[in-house]
Amino acid sequence: MTRLIALDTETTGLSPNRGDRIVEIGCVELIHMRKGATRQWFINPERPIPAEATRIHGITDEKVANEPIFRKIAEDFLAFIGSDQLVIYNAGFDLGFLNAELARIKRPLLDGSRVIDALMLARKRFPGAKADLDSVCKRLKIDNAHRKLHGALLDAELLAEVYVALNGGAQFAMDLTGGVEEVVVKVATTEQAVTVDVVRPVRVWPIAREEEQAHAAFLEFMQKEHGACLWTN
Template sequence: MREIVLDTETTGFKPEEGHRLIEIGCIELVNHVATGQRFHVYINPERDVPPDAVAVHGLTEEFLADKPVFNDVAADFVAFIGDAKLVIHNAAFDMAFLNWELRIAGYPTLAADRAIDTLIMARRKFPGAPATLDALCKRFGVDNSNRTLHGALLDAQLLAEVYLELLGGRQAGLALAAGPAAKAGGVRIDRPYREARPHAASADEIAAHAELLKKLKNPVWATE
């Protein structure tokens, strides 16, 4: 099972107001285990980056000026994600920007049901509790001490760990896939054959039970 943990950075909140993608970070999981494969790119938005946005992610117009435009990286991005499920925190935000950019570049948009929203997962699992990525890192003991600013690749790496915890803990990702039995679809354990143990009462036990019933007044389990 292949999944892509994904995060983006943008110039603002709404693509319909002219805001654009400026960074995409992706981490590949197979059977809930990080493979080491990743996709990361900075994007020239061909517009200014408002100061409020720079304060969040630190990506300035000057830094992005020589980076490729989305159209130049779209094919590589689409090839990397393939048909995998996309694990995203607050998926509606990132999906809106990705689909806006894909549409402009002439690519098919991403179906909403491809996204696994970890924000929704967290709110269902911990109703009323903070569900930001930082809050979830703290809850699960995921080290985010290097996260002084938002960054798509770093956030995707943190989210991958948080996602496994939301699924039930990191151990869920330890697929026993090293041996041939696991590759065949299961784990085989050889055990010695044992004869079935008898469970019927012996003649002596039946006689002892009958004697006990004689000593009781109207026993409810008497057969006669």
């Protein structure tokens, strides 16, 4: 089973190195490129949320005052993502925050080699164009009209749709047997080539019994009329 996790975070600011913390994590499971389970964690950041951050995601001190701190949700979060590949938009940002939180509780950091940066994929698909999530959604005809504010789960759900669309939808190519793709992931200042297993679901197109009978009758007619029929050999 090929399982990916589309992931997004909301934070108190832009820099974990200056003490900013995570206030929300959203995850959407993709199994064979189809949406599976979703998870959302609101987190008490143990520090005030600046007004400028609230204007972006709508999360206030009051909203997360009674939510668990990161340490309390870490096991649940890590169990959900497992060892599967993570799909993140602008991966350096989210990965930096997640690893800062994990380092704070002395847990192993998330390896950048397991991350697919969908921003890099979008820039490759639409070179020179605006590459923020809203612009890419519009270009791929993904409905994001409900995105009035940022939200980790909301953005992870849009990201999952974007990632599937960037890879051609549920069916990547005429070859349905699977394969690997290599993408370049930029984490912080390091670019890494990552090989990703791609499983292309076999699509079955059922036909009605009447159509099957009509097809068989036509082949029989061709055989009698011309003495041979390629499709019956």
